Amino acid sequence: AIRMTQSPSSLSASTGDRVTITCRASQGISSYLAWYQQKPGKAPKLLIYAASTLQSGVPSRFSGSGSGTDFTLTISCLQSEDFATYYCQQYYSYPQTFGQGTKVEIK
Amino acid sequence: EVQLVESGGGLVKPGGSLRLSCAASGFTFSSYSMNWVRQAPGKGLEWVSSISSSSSYIYYADSVKGRFTISRDNAKNSLYLQMNSLRAEDTAVYYCARDQDYGDTPPGYWGQGTLVTVSS
Numbered sequence: 001a002i003r004m005t006q007s008p009s010s011l012s013a014s015t016g017d018r019v020t021i022t023c024r025a026s027q028g029i030s031s032y033l034a035w036y037q038q039k040p041g042k043a044p045k046l047l048i049y050a051a052s053t054l055q056s057g058v059p060s061r062f063s064g065s066g067s068g069t070d071f072t073l074t075i076s077c078l079q080s081e082d083f084a085t086y087y088c089q090q091y092y093s094y095p096q097t098f099g100q101g102t103k104v105e106i107k
Numbered sequence: 108e109v110q111l112v113e114s115g116g117g118l119v120k121p122g123g124s125l126r127l128s129c130a131a132s133g134f135t136f137s138s139y140s141m142n143w144v145r146q147a148p149g150k151g152l153e154w155v156s157s158i159s160s161s162s163s164y165i166y167y168a169d170s171v172k173g174r175f176t177i178s179r180d181n182a183k184n185s186l187y188l189q190m191n192s193l194r195a196e197d198t199a200v201y202y203c204a205r206d207q208d209y210g211d212t213p214p215g216y217w218g219q220g221t222l223v224t225v226s227s
Contacts (some may be wrong), residue, residue: 001169036152043142043217044152049207055215087152089211094166096142096154103151 002026002090006099012107019075021102023088032092034049035064035073037085047086048073072088078104109133109216116221123193123225127202129186129218136183137161139179140206142214143188145199145223155201156188185207193225 003026013019023033030049036044046055046082051071061076075082084107088099128152129141143155156165156177165177182218186203200220208216 032211039150043202043219045217046213046215049213055207057130089152089154089213091211094157095115095156095168096213098154100150101151 001095002029002093002097004090004097004099006086006102008087008102009100010103010105012105013078015078015080016107017078017104019078019082019104021073021086021088023066023071023073023099023105025069025090025092026060026072028088032090033064033066033071034089034091035062036080036087036089037084038087044054044087075104110207111205111216111218113201113218113221116223118224118226119193120227121194121225123178124189124191125223127188127190127201127221127223129201131184131186131203132134134205136179136184138209140164140208141177141179141186142204142219143177143186144202144214145197145202146202146220147196147199150199153199154164158186180193190223193223196226197223198225199223 005024033046033051038044052064063074065072085101085103110132112130126148140159142157158177174192178187202220204214205216206212
């Protein structure tokens, strides 16, 4: 199975900050990479797929980049509603696998 | 509007069985691959199983292979997960999720989840 490793596992940031989360795949996955946001007690929400395609309705302050094994999720100007846990997921091959998550907390 | 509503969760003893259902609406169910993803309490997301639109292709996580069976009824717009030989480590919220689009896309629309607790 392809292992997905996110870093950092958690971070503290302030509203207005630029935040970057990285995700590394244990083998090449082309651009078959998705990013999700999850808030406590809620289902995950798809933010980005195909590494850099913004899901409809997702604010443009979210962006994704990368291909192969190294990927990045960037939040350009953190808003209060962005404090949540973020997961990457590869859907290049089965079993699909998720990163362990990055919790974005208020500084 | 895409809607996915899971049901069937509950408390079950180790070794027991449970069948989860997911009722879909707001889209042409028979055109999309579907998935089950779970999340143990306080833990991350774990993909469990996927089924193609016509049930031709089915995939399972190693952790559930041989114990869980995914199926769908396109006439009833419903997805199922039959879970047998349940273990304590199967305790989780189980989410039903539709692929974002046709072809190779990730789960893009999720239900609210149903909690499965395996305990004596």
